[in-house]
Amino acid sequence: MDDVLQNIEQEIPRLRRYARYLRREPDHADDLVQECLSRAIAKIDTWQPGTNLRAWLFVILRNCHINEIRREQRVVSLEDESPANEPVLSVPGSQETRVALAEVRRAFLSLSEEHREVLLLVAIEGLQYEEASAILEVPLGTVRSRLSRARQALRQALDAGLGIAGDPAKRLAEKRHG
Amino acid sequence: MVERNAFTDQQIQDYTDGRLNERDRGAVAAYLLAHPRVAADVEAVRRQSEALQALGHEILDEPVPEHLRRILREHPAHVRAEIRPLPPATRQPARHIPGFLATAAALLLFCAGGAVGWFAHGVVRPAPGAKDVVLADINRAYAFYGARDYPVSFPADRAEEFVRWIGHSFAREVRPPNLDQFGYRYRGGRVIPSAGGNVGIFQFERRDNAELAVFFWTTGTPPRLDSDNLTARLWSTDGISFAVVSDHANRDLDTAASSIFAFYGEALGPD
Numbered sequence: 119m120d121d122v123l124q125n126i127e128q129e130i131p132r133l134r135r136y137a138r139y140l141r142r143e144p145d146h147a148d149d150l151v152q153e154c155l156s157r158a159i160a161k162i163d164t165w166q167p168g169t170n171l172r173a174w175l176f177v178i179l180r181n182c183h184i185n186e187i188r189r190e191q192r193v194v195s196l197e198d199e200s201p202a203n204e205p206v207l208s209v210p211g212s213q214e215t216r217v218a219l220a221e222v223r224r225a226f227l228s229l230s231e232e233h234r235e236v237l238l239l240v241a242i243e244g245l246q247y248e249e250a251s252a253i254l255e256v257p258l259g260t261v262r263s264r265l266s267r268a269r270q271a272l273r274q275a276l277d278a279g280l281g282i283a284g285d286p287a288k289r290l291a292e293k294r295h296g
Numbered sequence: 297m298v299e300r301n302a303f304t305d306q307q308i309q310d311y312t313d314g315r316l317n318e319r320d321r322g323a324v325a326a327y328l329l330a331h332p333r334v335a336a337d338v339e340a341v342r343r344q345s346e347a348l349q350a351l352g353h354e355i356l357d358e359p360v361p362e363h364l365r366r367i368l369r370e371h372p373a374h375v376r377a378e379i380r381p382l383p384p385a386t387r388q389p390a391r392h393i394p395g396f397l398a399t400a401a402a403l404l405l406f407c408a409g410g411a412v413g414w415f416a417h418g419v420v421r422p423a424p425g426a427k428d429v430v431l432a433d434i435n436r437a438y439a440f441y442g443a444r445d446y447p448v449s450f451p452a453d454r455a456e457e458f459v460r461w462i463g464h465s466f467a468r469e470v471r472p473p474n475l476d477q478f479g480y481r482y483r484g485g486r487v488i489p490s491a492g493g494n495v496g497i498f499q500f501e502r503r504d505n506a507e508l509a510v511f512f513w514t515t516g517t518p519p520r521l522d523s524d525n526l527t528a529r530l531w532s533t534d535g536i537s538f539a540v541v542s543d544h545a546n547r548d549l550d551t552a553a554s555s556i557f558a559f560y561g562e563a564l565g566p567d
Contacts (some may be wrong), residue, residue, distance in 0.1 A: 123368045130364055131356040138355055148361060153561065155367045160557035215350075222347040240313065241345040242352075247315070266309055269341055276344075287340070287347040 122165065129172050132243065133179055139238055140183045150186070154179040173249035176239070221286035225275035228239060233268035240265055260289055303327060308334065312341050393437040427550040458485050465494050466514055468536065472498040473510065479551050480508055504548055510556060511539040536560075 133154060137147035152243045157178050158165075166173050226234060232254075239250040240261075245264075276285060311324040312315050328335040387525055450458035455472060461505075462470050465487055472482045480500035488495050498510040514536050538560060540553040 127360070127365060127368050128359045131358070134360075135355040138352060146368045148364065151364055152367060155364060157558060157561050160554045160561060163551065163554065219347065219350055221352055224346075225349065226348065237348060242350045247313070252490070257502075261350045262306055262309065262463075265346070266305060269344060271339060272344055272348075285340075287343040291346055 122162060122167075122171070122223050123159075125171050126155065126175065129175050130155075132172055133175055136176060136179055136238065136243070137183075139234075140180070150179065150182055153182045153186075157182065161216060170245070172243070173253060176243075176249075176253045205223055217230055218286035222276070225278075225286075228275045229271050233271055236261060236264045237268050241269075245287060251289070252254065299558050308338060309341075330511070414462070450486065452482045453484065455485075462487070462496055466496065466512075466536070469514055470496060470536070470560075473556045475500055475508070475552060477555070478548050479503065480506075506542070506548075508542040508546065508549070508552060510538065511541060513537055 130151065133151045134147060137150040138144060141150050154175065158175055158294070161178075165171065172225040226237070229237070236250060236253065239245045239253060240247065245253070247258055247261045250265075251261045254261065256264070276287060305315075307320075307324065311321060314398060322484065328338060448460070452553070459469060459471050460466075466510060475482070479501070479502045483499045483501050485498045487494050490555075495511055495513040498513075500508045500510075502508075530533075540549065540556055542549045
């Protein structure tokens, strides 16, 4: 039990990032993580050792988020690009890196919610398709096709926003790999 | 173009995401070597993923807020009320209180100084002098339970009426949990007074005469439990506190408490 709790504690940063994406406001995001952790403890017996703890926690986190929205009967427009409603995914690093990342971020935020979320789970968090399928409550095939379309849309968004500096993802890769 | 379609987009994507077995991976890698335009697409997707991974990365490096860590340290499985007998002078003869009422009254004799952890929305610790207050509560509780026709007692067939009554008293809806999976039947509920405010009780029983109770209250000061044979799981969330109480021999207590915890997490949730 204590080992599992330690492992859950190690996942808190990842939960906070996912929550920050879902709830945007850092305080609200941490409230969501808090709720998630409480529920995770309550149903700790349902976690199967050997399976991905992060994916299990993400399912709980997302369900908490959905319940919260239903409870408040609040409609969140993820397409709203006003600063207050933008997911808080800031861009660290050097000036050059920040510029490139800001472009990636802008392209990412221009995607639909379902495209952003599948990219977040698979491309950012590195979850397996099967795990994303469980979290998003959609069939595996839907994850595949949605991911494919999301990548295509992201590429188009990056291409559409290309400045004279060129593809920001490529610039970041060059920066990263020297 | 024929060769371009030698592998489907899905297969290429599986390759990009590392989902292929070694043999298929080798086949696709060889194909990409021979088809630089497709390879460039794969490389672009990889760069995309790398760039995306940097988004929000600083959140991962932030210190974890202490209140989040505390939830893990003070969860119900760790929260076991330390039970100790009342001083002889304050112990009431159990025969004055029939059946389950003795259990319920005993909960109010909560040992304030015990290693009782509270999690979720902050740690609650009994204030100095709480013992005297609680001892007064004990007497009041006994007085209430002693009156057989005390009106604030709702059998199971008046559950909805009780829930409405709770709504007035606690300014929120609190429903009895369904514990069918553990074999517990909801027997009824009542509200009892305490120094810090009302305490609601849902009472359950099983065919083997095992009993279990859910207590809830909205004040920061917990009722006290002091008994030779009772144990409790406690938590506090969103301005309301819960205690699931049964006797020490009850092996279902942890799982039942977890289920009840989840039930109220869904029903009440954060404000």
